[in-house]
Amino acid sequence: MAAYTIIKLKNLTPLHIGTGKENYDFSASDLLSDTLSAALAALRVQTGKSNDVKEFLDSFRLSSAFPYYSNQYFLPKPQGKINVEVEKQKKHEYRKKLKKVKYIEVGLWQKLIEGERIVVTENQLRGDFLIIEPFSSNPISKSQVTQRVTVPRGDNQNADPFFFDWKYFDPNSGLFCLTDASGTILEEIINLFQLLGTFGLGTDKNVGGGRFEVETTSITINNPHDADHTILLSLYIPTEEELKILNLSDSRYYLLLRGGYMAGSQEESFRHLRKKSIYMFGVGSVFPTKEKLLGKIVDLKPDWNDSRMHAVYRSGKPFCLPIKIQSHE
Numbered sequence: 147m148a149a150y151t152i153i154k155l156k157n158l159t160p161l162h163i164g165t166g167k168e169n170y171d172f173s174a175s176d177l178l179s180d181t182l183s184a185a186l187a188a189l190r191v192q193t194g195k196s197n198d199v200k201e202f203l204d205s206f207r208l209s210s211a212f213p214y215y216s217n218q219y220f221l222p223k224p225q226g227k228i229n230v231e232v233e234k235q236k237k238h239e240y241r242k243k244l245k246k247v248k249y250i251e252v253g254l255w256q257k258l259i260e261g262e263r264i265v266v267t268e269n270q271l272r273g274d275f276l277i278i279e280p281f282s283s284n285p286i287s288k289s290q291v292t293q294r295v296t297v298p299r300g301d302n303q304n305a306d307p308f309f310f311d312w313k314y315f316d317p318n319s320g321l322f323c324l325t326d327a328s329g330t331i332l333e334e335i336i337n338l339f340q341l342l343g344t345f346g347l348g349t350d351k352n353v354g355g356g357r358f359e360v361e362t363t364s365i366t367i368n369n370p371h372d373a374d375h376t377i378l379l380s381l382y383i384p385t386e387e388e389l390k391i392l393n394l395s396d397s398r399y400y401l402l403l404r405g406g407y408m409a410g411s412q413e414e415s416f417r418h419l420r421k422k423s424i425y426m427f428g429v430g431s432v433f434p435t436k437e438k439l440l441g442k443i444v445d446l447k448p449d450w451n452d453s454r455m456h457a458v459y460r461s462g463k464p465f466c467l468p469i470k471i472q473s474h475e
Contacts, residue, residue: 148467149366150324151332153339154214155347155358158320160290160312162349162356177211177321177347179380180404180426183461185347186338191412193341200459203443206327206335209379209465210429213249213275213286215319219365220249220275222430224377224469226398229263232271240271248274252365259377260370261470286319312355320358324365324379324465336362373468376433381426383462385442392433399431404460405446413454421446421458432469439464 163177187199195202213220228247232240250258254276257264270277275286291311315321327335340360347356381402384392405423408416424444433439441463447455 147366147368149364150326151328152219152322152324152363152365153336154361154363155211155321155339155343156361157317157359158315159346159354159357160314161347162312163347176429178402178404178429179208179210179323179465180460180462182211182323183208184459185342186335187459188412189338189341189345190334199457200443203459203461204463205331206325207380207463207465208327208335208461209324210381211321211323213319214322215286215316218277219252219322221252221255222379223247223250223276224258224398224432225400225430226432228258229261230258230276231263231265232268233265235268240268243271246273247271247276250276251278253278256368259373259467259469260368261372284316287313287315289313326465336360367467369468370470373436373470374434375469375471376435376437376439376466377469378427378429378431378433378464378466380429380465381462382431382439382441382464382466383424383426383444383460385440388437388439388441391435391437393435394433397431397433399433400428401425402428408448408458411456411458413456416450416452416455419448419450421448421460424460424462426462427464432471434471436468439466 161177163181183203187203190196190202191199210222212222228244228250230244231237232243254264254266266276269280272280289311325332325335343358343360345351345357346354347358349355351357381404402425403423404426405421408419408421411417411419424446441461443459443461443463445457446460447458
C-alpha cells in the first residue's frame with residue numbers, strides 16, 4: 147500500500163495544449179508529465195533558482211494529468227486487453243467500446259491492477275470513460291474551435307485568419323496529477339503549481355488560458371503483493387541498463403515523439419527555436435518487470451551558437467506502479 151499526494155487543478159479556464167507544430171486548430175488531448183515538470187522548473191528559474199534545475203527535477207516524480215469529476219478520479223487504462231466484461235453482452239458486442247476507453251475510475255482501476263476480472267453494465271461505459279456510477283449528463287470537458295485573426299504589425303499587410311481549439315471544463319471537473327514528493331520538496335511543488343495557476347498553462351496564457359486554482363488531497367493505492375508487471379502513469383525515458391530488463395517483445399507500450407519550441411525560455415529571442423526531439427514511452431504502457439525503474443533526465447537544447455543558450459531539461463523519470471497481469475482467456 148502506497149500513499150501519494152493528489153494535486154487538483156480546479157476551476158480551469160479554457161485550455162489549449164500545443165502539439166509542437168504550427169497549427170492551432172487542434173489541441174493535444176493530454177497534459178503530460180514532462181510538460182508539467184518543465185513548467186514547474188521554468189517558474190522556479192524565474193524565481194531566481196537557476197543553478198540546480200536538474201537536481202530539482204531529479205528530486206520527485208510526477209504523473210501526467212488525468213481528469214476528475216468532483217471526488218471521482220480517473221487513471222489511464224493499461225495498454226492491451228483489460229479483464230473487463232459487460233454483463234448480458236457477448237464479447238464481440240462490447241469489444242469496440244472497451245477499445246475506446248482511455249480512463250478508468252480509480253476504484254475499478256485498483257481492481258484491474260490487482261489482477262481481478264470485473265463485470266460492468268453497459269451504462270458504465272461512457273465513451274472515453276469506464277465509471278463506477280453515472281456522475282453527470284455533461285461531459286467532463288469539450289472541445290470548441292473558434293476563428294481568430296492575427297493582426298500584422300507592419301503596414302499594408304493583410305490580416306491572417308486561423309482556427310483555434312479550446313478545451314472547456316465542466317465547473318465540477320478538471321485535471322489532477324500524482325506526486326511522490328514529500329516534506330519541503332512537496333511544499334515547493336505545491337507553491338510552484340499555485341504560481342503556475344496564476345500565470346496559466348498551455349497556449350494563450352496572456353488572454354487567460356489555462357489558469358486554475360490548486361487543491362491537494364491524498365490517495366492510497368494498494369500494491370498487489372504478487373505483481374509481475376509495471377504500469378506507467380507518466381512518460382518515461384529508460385537508461386541503457388533499464389532497456390535490458392524491459393523485455394519489449396512482451397511489453398504493451400507506445401512511443402511519443404517529444405520536442406517542440408523553447409516557448410518557456412527566459413530569453414525571448416530563443417522562443418522560436420526548436421528543441422531536439424526524443425521518443426518517450428507513453429502513459430499506460432505496461433512492462434513485464436518488477437524492478438524499480440529510474441529513468442533519466444535529458445537536455446534537449448538545440449545546437450545554437452550563442453553564449454546565452456541554456457540547458458532545456460526534459461524529465462523522463464517514470465511515475466510507475468506495480469500491476470498484476472492475468473490471462474484474459
